[in-house]
Amino acid sequence: MKNYQPLKGLIAAAFTPMDSAGNVNLSVIRSYAERMIDSEMTGIFICGTTGESASLTTEERKSITSEWIKWAKDKLKVIVHVSSNSLPQAVELARHAYESGADAIAAIAPSFFKPENIKELINFLVPIAGCAEELPFYYYNMPSMTGVYLPVPQLLEEGIKRIPNLAGVKFTHSNLMEMAECLHLENGRFEVLHGYDETLITGLSLGAKTGVGSTYNYIPHIYKGVIDSFRKGDMDTARKLQMESIEIVKIITKYGGGVRGGKAIMNLLDIECGPCRLPIALFSKKEYDLLRDDLEKTGFFKNKK
Numbered sequence: 001m002k003n004y005q006p007l008k009g010l011i012a013a014a015f016t017p018m019d020s021a022g023n024v025n026l027s028v029i030r031s032y033a034e035r036m037i038d039s040e041m042t043g044i045f046i047c048g049t050t051g052e053s054a055s056l057t058t059e060e061r062k063s064i065t066s067e068w069i070k071w072a073k074d075k076l077k078v079i080v081h082v083s084s085n086s087l088p089q090a091v092e093l094a095r096h097a098y099e100s101g102a103d104a105i106a107a108i109a110p111s112f113f114k115p116e117n118i119k120e121l122i123n124f125l126v127p128i129a130g131c132a133e134e135l136p137f138y139y140y141n142m143p144s145m146t147g148v149y150l151p152v153p154q155l156l157e158e159g160i161k162r163i164p165n166l167a168g169v170k171f172t173h174s175n176l177m178e179m180a181e182c183l184h185l186e187n188g189r190f191e192v193l194h195g196y197d198e199t200l201i202t203g204l205s206l207g208a209k210t211g212v213g214s215t216y217n218y219i220p221h222i223y224k225g226v227i228d229s230f231r232k233g234d235m236d237t238a239r240k241l242q243m244e245s246i247e248i249v250k251i252i253t254k255y256g257g258g259v260r261g262g263k264a265i266m267n268l269l270d271i272e273c274g275p276c277r278l279p280i281a282l283f284s285k286k287e288y289d290l291l292r293d294d295l296e297k298t299g300f301f302k303n304k305k
Contacts, residue, residue, distance in 0.1 A: 001133075001134055001135065001136055001164075001165050001167070002134040002135075004136055004167070006167070006191050006209065006210075007042065007043060007077060007079075007104070007136075007191060007193065007209075007210045008042055008209050008210055009040075009041070009042035009043075009209075009210060009211075009227070010040075010041050010042060010210075010211055010213070010216050010220060010223055010224065010227070011041060011042060011043035011044065011045050011077070011079065011193070011210060011211065011212045011213075011216070012036050012039075012041045012043075012044055012045065012212075012213070012214075012216040012217045012220075013045045013048050013049070013050035013051070013212055013213055013214045013216070013217075014032070014036075014044050014045065014046045014047075014048075014050060014051050014068070014217070015050055015051060015052075015214070015217065015259075015262065015263050015266055015273045016047070016051045016052050016056065016064060016273070017029065017032065017272060017273045017274055018273070018274035018275060018276075018277060019274055020274060020275065022274075022275060022277050022278065024056070024060045024063065024064065025272070025274060026063060026064070026067045028271070028272050028273065029064070029067040029068055029071060030067075030071045031271070032271060032273075033068065033071040033072040033075075033076070034071070035271060036072070036076060036217070037072070037075050037076060039216075039220040039221075040220065040224065041076060041216065041220065042076065042077060042210075043076050043077030043078065043079055043103070044068060044072055044076045044077070044078055044079070045079045045081065045106070045170075045212050046064060046065060046068050046078065046079070046080055046081065047061050047064055047065065047080060047081045047082070048081040048106070048108075048140070049142065049145060049172075049258075049259065050214040050258060050259055050262065051064070051081070052259060052276060052277055052280075053081055053083075053084075054084075054085075055276075055277040055278075055280075056277075058084075058089050058092060058093065061082075061093055062093065062096050062100075065078075065080050065093075065096065065097055065100055065102065066100050069100050069101050069102060073101055077103040077104065078101075078102050078103050078104075079102070079103060079104040079105070079106055079138070079212075080093070080097040080102045080104070080105050080106070081105075081106045081107070081108065081140060082094040082097055082105050082106070082107055082128060083106070083107035083108045083109075083110070083128065083140065084110075085110045085111060085112045085113070087110075087124060087127065087128070090107060090128045091127050091128055091131055094107075094128045094129070094131040094132050095131040095132070097132060097135075098131060098132035098134070098135055102132075102135065103135065103136075104135050104136040104137070104138060104167070105128075105129070105132050105135055105136075105137055105138070106137070106138040106139070106140045106170055107125055107128045107129070107137070107138075107139065107140060108139075108140035108141075108142060108145075108146060109121055109124070109140075109141075109146045109148035109150075110124060110146070110148075111145065111146040111147060111148070114146070114147060114148050115148060115150065117150065118150055118151070118154050118155055118158055118159075119158075121148070121150055121155060122155070122158060122159050122162055122163070125137075125139065125159065125163060126162050126163055129163045129165055129166065130163075132165070133164065133165050134165070135165060136165060136167035136168075136191075137163060137165045137166050137167060138166075138167055138168055138169060138170050138191070138193065139152070139155060139156075139159070139166070139168075139169045139170070140169070140170045140172070141169050141170065141171050141172060141173055141195075142170075142172040142173065142195070143173055144172075144173070151178065152169055152171065152173075152178055152179075152181075152182055153178065153181040153182055153185055155169075156168070156169065156182060156185055156190050157185065157186075160189075160190075166190075167190065167191050168182075168190040168191030168192055168193065169182055169190065169191075169192055169193065170193040170195050170212055171192050171193065171194060171195050171203075172195030172196060172212075173195070173196075174196070174199075176202060176206065179192060179194075179203070179206060179208075180206045180207075183206055183207040183208065184207070188207070191209070191210065192207075192208050192210075193208070193210045193211065193212045194208040194210065194211040194212070195211075195212055195213070196213075197211070197213035197214065197215045197216065197223070197245060197249060198242070198245055198246050198249045199242075200213070200223060200226055200227075200242065200245070201226055201230060201238050201239065201242045204226070204227065204230045205230075211223065214258045214259070214262045215245060215248060215249065215252070215258070215262065217262070217266060217271075218262070218265050218266060218269055219244075219245060219248055219300075222241050222244050222245045222248075223241075223245065225237070225238075225241040226238050226241045226242055226245070229241065244298075247298050248295075248298065248300065251291070251294045251295060251298070252265065254294070255283075255287060255290075255291055256280070256281070259276060259280065260276050260280050260281070260283065261291070263275070263276055263283075264283045264287070264288060264291055265291070265295070267283075267288075268288065268291070268292060268295070
């Protein structure tokens with residue numbers, strides 16, 4: 001890998017801005033990128049679950065990648081999720097990300113025709129990573145969405161033999177024992193990007209240095225506080241802040257989860273991300289009013305003034 005440096009700090013999982021008709025709205029990305037830079041994110045993870053990648057066309061994903069790189073390059077690490085149920089499409093997206101100047105790529109397991117073992121999963125990942133062999137490549141582990149529960153430590157151990165640029169894993173799973181195994185493989189050879197916002201403190205305690213999350217978009221101060229307090233050994237404050245994030249996560253869960261509820265919060269903060277693409281249901285005015293009320297009860301908007 002060329003000029004490889006491990007990721008650190010907080011990486012926001014980006015929403016894909018759309019207009020009222022459900023078309024990708026690239027014009028928002030410049031101000032969105034500026035917002036993430038101002039909030040001291042170290043990177044941006046685009047076209048992932050939060051970015052509704054499975055609902056986007058190949059050309060839309062390419063255009064989103066190009067626009068983020070245009071406005072965030074050299075200010076944020078741009079990690080592009082390129083995977084697809086179609087391997088040729090994933091290869092095309094990986095090649096485009098590399099040629100466009102991305103800092104890293106990631107790929108999740110296919111979720112329709114699923115790999116049945118580690119060898120089959122590696123066979124799927126090899127050509128994707130190989131299109132961008134000078135960039136760090138991260139396996140995106142999210143079995144709750146893919147239904148692929150193959151052992152990640154084995155994937156890393158076997159995968160590095162065929163994927164020289166395999167840097168680590170974006171670990172969005174509740175199996176913390178498996179996460180710990182990944183962190184300690186070969187004396188910490190692999191990066192583990194913690195993927196559950198509401199348990200960041202747990203990932204830090206196991207040794208993770210980086211988190212990737214959707215709620216980092218709108219409550220970055222909470223997670224910066226968790227990290228700073230943890231590093232200082234002030235665990236009482238770290239736990240208190242983590243519980244504040246949990247209260248926000250409970251609210252977005254009430255409104256359809258991190259993508260639907262989170263995108264609505266972005267709109268309330270005047271970051272015009274628009275609606276989600278179907279089949280995710282549109283947000284009604286009544287829901288916006290109820291969501292605002294729920295957030296106000298937590299003091300959410302006081303931190304935005």
